[in-house]
Amino acid sequence: PSPERALIGVTLNQPRPEAVRAVQPEDFYVPAHETIWAAIRALDEAGTAIDAVTVVDHLKTRGTLASVGGLPYIAELVTEGSNPAAERAAYIATHGQAPEFTIEVLFVQPQHTDD
Secondary structure (H helix, E strand, O other): OOHHHHHHHHHHHOOOHHHHHHOOHHHOOOHHHHHHHHHHHHHHHHOOOOOHHHHHHHHHHOOOOHHHOHHHHHHHHHHHHOOHHHHHHHHHHHHOOOOOOOOOOOOOOOOOOOO
16 A cells, blocks of 8 residues: 555554644645545544544535545555554654664573473
């Protein structure tokens, strides 16, 4: 998915206040994404839970659900947002770089039993 779609999808699945507050609606290139993100921001500012249901309700109330692709498009975003690659793309979209990963090697010591 595109970084925009990934960020919205991940946010609909697992909202992160720092991402919601760091990204502005006008940061989006696709007008539908700008509208959806504005709804997400409005819900956050109102202290309302952010998920697909609340975003759809917000868009319906304002008469903009159809203009963003309707319920099918929101469902696509939710599905894409559950993909691990979307998590990475969303991170890059909000932080401007990929996360640093560390590799830890775990050594399992055999347990001895006194049989």
